[in-house]
Amino acid sequence: MLDVTTLTQALITRPSVTPADAGAMDTVETILTDLGFTCTRLAFGEIENLYARRGTASPNLCFAGHTDVVPVGVRTLWKYDPFGAEIHDGQVIGRGAVDMKGAIAAWIAAVSRFPDQAGSLSFLITGDEEGVATDGTVRVVDWLKQTGEVIDHCIVGEPSSSTQLGDMIKVGRRGSINATFTVTGKQGHVAYPQRALNPLPVLVDLLAELKARTLDDGYASFPPSNLEITTIDTGNTATNVIPQAARARVNIRFNPTHTGVALSQWFDTVARDMAERSGAAIEVQSSISGEAFLTEAGPFVDLIADVIQTQFGLDTDRSTTGGTSDARFIRNLCPVVEFGLVGQTMHQINECVAVADLDALTDAYSALIEAYFSKFGSAS
Known part of the structure; x- marks a missing residue:
């Protein structure tokens, strides 16, 4: 032995x-x-x-x-x-x-x-x-x-x-899915916002919409699914510049109420609707770590x-x-x-x-x- x-x-x-x-x-x-x-x-x-x-x-x-x-x-x-x-x-x-x-x-x-x-x-x-x-x-x-x-x-x-x-x-x-949202607007001077398209308010509204949804109330033997914002970045070092783009990452830990594919499709839908309303371009990259x-x-x-x-x-x-x-x-x-x-x-x-x-x-x-x-x- x-x-x-x-x-x-x-x-x-x-x-x-x-x-x-x-x-x-x-x-x-x-x-x-x-x-x-x-x-x-x-x-x-x-x-x-x-x-x-x-x-x-x-x-x-x-x-x-x-x-x-x-x-x-x-x-x-x-x-x-x-x-x-x-x-x-x-x-x-x-x-x-x-x-x-x-x-x-x-x-x-x-x-x-x-x-x-x-x-x-x-x-x-x-x-x-x-x-x-x-x-x-x-x-x-x-x-x-x-x-x-x-x-x-x-x-x-x-x-x-x-x-x-x-x-x-x-x-x-629980399953896990990560998504990166990239909002692209138009860079400009902060004193002339009419000449720019600030991607940050668009990103904030998008994240607020994601967070507002109650994913579920739990599943047998599982707690409720949760969405967490893990980072927001612009890379903007200037105080007088509206940035060109902004990015955020989110993660959802989900119970069997959902599938990774369905959540990925939801991300795409929210991003598409927000892009239409705001005029900004929004790209989504999702990665399913496991079901x-x-x-x-x-x-x-x-x-x-x-x-x-x-x-x-x-x-x-x-x-x-x-x-x-x-x-x-x-x-x-x-x-x-x-x-x-x-x-x-x-x-x-x-x-x-x-x-x-x-x-x-x-x-x-x-x-x-x-x-x-x-x-x-x-x-x-």
């Missing part, structure tokens, strides 16, 4: 800030090969990905995660080397400790306790979750479909727990909740909160649930994970694997 803390440290010492891999995927591949997995490396662009499977029978239980991490920020603010993986006061310190190298290590350590299983175990590991996510899991999912590879259920090891291990799992996520999804209550979700109740004595919160994750791509293959470490320090200076939590998560993952094949297959 493999030691989860040692594995976590080995992964943290690989400075795999997106898109760099820095040997992190090699580390995972070597360990999984030794555990009897057939590993397939999938490189897309600058990104290293890995799909590994042990067994050929169904069901196939997959663990999905990412080895890439966000930048460390101001390095001098770290108490210890962010890639040193030192242990202090029972905590492993380092970038990626909870998001999410610790969970990858915990699942590998759990798998090492099972020399065989009734069906198949697989790993889908990407190096492009913290970046733009165009050459990571979404490309691997396409490859799996093309090759006819079937995954029956998936656990994503994101740090889903809120304040204590197991208190929350993620059974869905909303929900893994419905059923045997798989119940199994995870039951394991958490047994291991931690908690009635886990089946949540849809938070940002996006790669579960949004995997849900096109199979039911998917996120269950991982406590995310209190993710993306922060001095990110860390308790050694006790690593051990406890490994035990929980082991119990989950055993319960899964007992329920969905025949244990061997």
Whole structure:
């Protein structure tokens, strides 16, 4: 059996800030090969990905995660080397400790306790979750479909727990769409506004119209959708010039009441109507990061909740909160649930994970694997 803390440290010492891999995927591949997995490396662009499977029978239980991490920020603010993986006061310190190298290590350590299983175990590991996510899991999912590879259920090891291990799992996520509105008017002198067309009042009116709409009142298991203005820019450094153009970006986090396409069409309609009324030219560029999804209550979700109740004595919160994750791509293959470490320090200076939590998560993952094949297959 493999030691989860040692594995976590080995992964943290690989400075795999997106898109760099820095040997992190090699580390995972070597360990999984030794555990009897057939590993397939999938490189897309600058990104290293890995799909590994042990067994050929169904069901196939997959663990999905990412080895890439966000930048460390101001390095001098770290108490210890962010890639040193030192242990202090029972905590492993380092970038990626909870998001999410610790969970990858915990699942590998759990798998090492099972020399065989009734069906198949697989790993889908990407190096492009913290970046733009165009050459990571979404490309691997396409490859799996093309090759006819079937995954029956998936656990994503994101740090889903809120304040204590197991208190929350993620059974869905809201969708996300970004849009940039560029209003082009006519530059001129502020003393002669009749000779110009100021794009800023047009942009303000457009944004006010967007904000005035109540998108919805919520959806089963989801909060209401929300639109947020994230930036307004003109680039105007003069005090006596009406600018030529102004831009704003907005983001909507939306529940299953909406689709990304429908919201994009709404943006286009509002912009077109505002352009007709104002005489300004308005361009819209929309980008859909992911659609909303929900893994419905059923045997798989119940199994995870039951394991958490047994291991931690908690009635886990089946949540849809938070940002996006790669579960949004995997849900096109199979039911998917996120269950991982406590995310209190993710993306922060001095990110860390308790050694006790690593051990406890490994035990929980082991119990989950055993319960899964007992329920969905025949244990061997």
